[in-house]
Amino acid sequence: MYGDLAVKLVQDSKRTLSLDVLPSYQTDLVNAIIREIRDLQRDVKILIDQRGPNYRASQDRRVSCAIFVLQICMRRNKRCLLAYHRLRARRLETLVWSGFEASSIGSEEDSEGATALTERPSVASGWHPDEEEYLRGYGDVLAELKGEWTDIDLTGSMEPPRDLFIDVRVLKDAGEIQTEYGLITLTKNSQFYVRQGDVEQLIQQGYIQKLR
Known part of the structure; x- marks a missing residue:
């Protein structure tokens, strides 16, 4: 049924909120939802093309209702996709602000000879390549910003300390x-x-x- 895959994606997003690390990107599920959106677009186009360029919604309420439902399903799927990717983007941004070095992704060893992924279990495991690129880009922007404010620790806690x-x-x-x-x-x-x-x-x- 239309929308079932999007529900699974939202459930995965909800599970992500309770995890300490960002889980693998749901490539197969995202691609399946995109295919479903394209199928819905195709069905809408078929319904409209069958009735010609002069078709008006008031001419056939059943067809109009069918088109409306298909469009609502498309919009819902798109909103679920946007919510999923926005959540993951915010988790990546949080990683950068917490001090995670984007340059360590894919490297075998850090500066002390320890395996980078061993220091942070499951980090970058199963991420989408675009997510890794986004993380590096966001890290570069933050580094540039910190370079302009060397006398302030921008990555410090926003909560004032109770004790010195x-x-x-x-x-x-x-x-x-x-x-x-x-x-x-x-x-x-x-x-x-x-x-x-x-x-x-x-x-x-x-x-x-x-x-x-």
């Missing part, structure tokens, strides 16, 4: 960082009492966990 200093635990080795009070070596399972602004980005990237 916080207790943190290191979840994975992150090397050395320079803070206002000296050099700190972040080794896995170590704990520190540091200024939140010095480690905010590392918290977003998953290297450090803020302790309650």
